[in-house]
Amino acid sequence: MCGCAxxxxxxxxxxxxxxxxxxxxxxxxxxxxxxxEATGVQIDWEEVxxxxxxxxxxxxxxxxxxxxxxxxxxxxxxxxxxxxxGKGFKSVNVSLRQALDLYANVRPIKSLPGxxxxxxxxxxxxxxxxxxDLYAGLExxxxxxxxxxxxxITETACTRICEYAFLYAERMGRKRVTVVHKANIMKLxxxxxxxxxxxxxxxxxxxxxxxxxxxxxAMQMVRSxxxxxxxxxxxxxxxxxxxxxxxxxxxxxxxxxxxxxxxAAVFEAVHGSAPDIAGKGVANPTALIQSAVMMxxxxxxxxxxxxxEKAILEHFASSAVRTADLGGTATTDQFTDALxxxxxxx
Ligand code: ATP
Numbered sequence: 056m057c058g059c060a061x062x063x064x065x066x067x068x069x070x071x072x073x074x075x076x077x078x079x080x081x082x083x084x085x086x087x088x089x090x091x092e093a094t095g096v097q098i099d100w101e102e103v104x105x106x107x108x109x110x111x112x113x114x115x116x117x118x119x120x121x122x123x124x125x126x127x128x129x130x131x132x133x134x135x136x137x138x139x140x141g142k143g144f145k146s147v148n149v150s151l152r153q154a155l156d157l158y159a160n161v162r163p164i165k166s167l168p169g170x171x172x173x174x175x176x177x178x179x180x181x182x183x184x185x186x187x188d189l190y191a192g193l194e195x196x197x198x199x200x201x202x203x204x205x206x207x208i209t210e211t212a213c214t215r216i217c218e219y220a221f222l223y224a225e226r227m228g229r230k231r232v233t234v235v236h237k238a239n240i241m242k243l244x245x246x247x248x249x250x251x252x253x254x255x256x257x258x259x260x261x262x263x264x265x266x267x268x269x270x271x272x273a274m275q276m277v278r279s280x281x282x283x284x285x286x287x288x289x290x291x292x293x294x295x296x297x298x299x300x301x302x303x304x305x306x307x308x309x310x311x312x313x314x315x316x317x318x319a320a321v322f323e324a325v326h327g328s329a330p331d332i333a334g335k336g337v338a339n340p341t342a343l344i345q346s347a348v349m350m351x352x353x354x355x356x357x358x359x360x361x362x363x364e365k366a367i368l369e370h371f372a373s374s375a376v377r378t379a380d381l382g383g384t385a386t387t388d389q390f391t392d393a394l395x396x397x398x399x400x401x
Contacts, residue, residue: 068097069354072124072131077106078328079338080134086340086391087132087347093398094359096351101128105147106136106328116147122154130354131321132347137328145192148323152185157314157321158212159219160185160293161349164280164300164310167341168372170381174305179276181286181300182223183293184216185314190290208244208289213251219315220287221259227285232256233265235272235288235296248289273299297325308339308380311346313353322350336386339378341367344394366397 075084091098103121110116116138125131136147151157160183166175193205220232234252238245249266256264267275267283269292275283276299286296301310307326314321324342332338344363351360370376376393377383385393 068099070099070128072128073100073102074133076134077108077137078330078333082338082387083340083343084134086387087343089391090344093395094362096356096359117150125319129319133321133323135328155316155319157316158186159315161313162297166304170305177280177303179280179283181297182220184289187212188290206244208247213248217252217255224262224285229285231263231284233283233286235269235292237269306380309341313349322346337379338387339380362401365401370397
């Protein structure tokens with residue numbers, strides 16, 4: 056032993072795409088960057104924008120450099136993006152998911168301590184198929200006064216989303232995967248999902264498979280959500296149940312999400328651009344911060360992720376500094392300052 060300090064190779068910064076988005080997007084994105092910085096994690100953000108913010112100047116809501124950046128970096132953190140209504144623009148969220156084949160939308164619905172008692176104790180995960188169903192964009196006017204939207208369900212997409220849900224359950228130590236469907240009415244399309252689910256379940260004997268019809272699932276989520284454990288479902292049911300789930304744990308301001316594909320992953324909050332409070336400095340950044348925690352786990356920065364998780368739990372359990380959506384009076388900046396201080400202590 057020469058007694059010299061052990062050589063440590065310089066830590067490489069992660070190259071990550073940041074899409075601040077519209078409405079409250081830039082406010083919550085800025086708050087999230089600050090909280091990540093407080094952990095000491097090294098990230099080189101490549102900032103690009105999409106949505107209404109660029110539509111006027113670029114003639115598109117999704118300029119090519121956005122897709123190129125995510126493809127290059129393989130990981131992105133994205134603020135909410137609104138779709139200009141009635142101007143012929145396709146949803147950026149849907150286009151991004153399709154262009155990058157982000158087939159699994161993962162939304163952990165977990166209570167935080169210190170909120171109203173009716174929000175306590177929920178801990179489920181929704182795995183939503185992200186690329187087809189009524190979101191495939193197959194709509195036509197058959198004749199004036201008659202419109203048709205086609206619900207596209209394929210065996211390939213059902214197989215990979217069910218596989219993802221079971222593997223996720225195994226990895227995260229969950230016990231059960233519940234498929235949510237309406238196969239009693241849509242016997243072919245939802246029936247296909249159910250058939251595939253049963254086949255995939257046989258390959259994962261450690262996880263208990265369960266089945267529930269979507270309307271019954273809505274009631275079950277309100278009465279006893281945790282029995283569902285990990286939900287796997289189609290695009291539209293997943294969209295609606297995610298907002299119901301957000302309501303169960305305190306609102307859209309806290310629920311995170313991840314869009315996972317084979318080549319890239321985009322992390323984003325469940326909420327939209329909230330134009331009603333945009334620019335007022337009162338948005339709750341917790342949802343995007345929790346999405347960034349999922350992102351840190353994804354890139355292997357477990358220590359930084361755990362620091363933020365701990366700080367969030369401690370902060371909500373012990374501090375009254377909250378934004379208005381959670382009954383407080385704090386601005387986004389005041390809440391972020393308090394959370395950064397908690398991260399520094401974590
Ligand atoms: P979009 O058209 O982009 O979907 P939206 O206003 O229709 O926007 P959301 O943005 O998802 O839908 O939100 C619905 C309401 O929930 C908002 O009007 C806002 O008051 C509240 N809300 C959503 N996200 C937040 C947040 N992060 N902090 C505080 N309030 C929020």
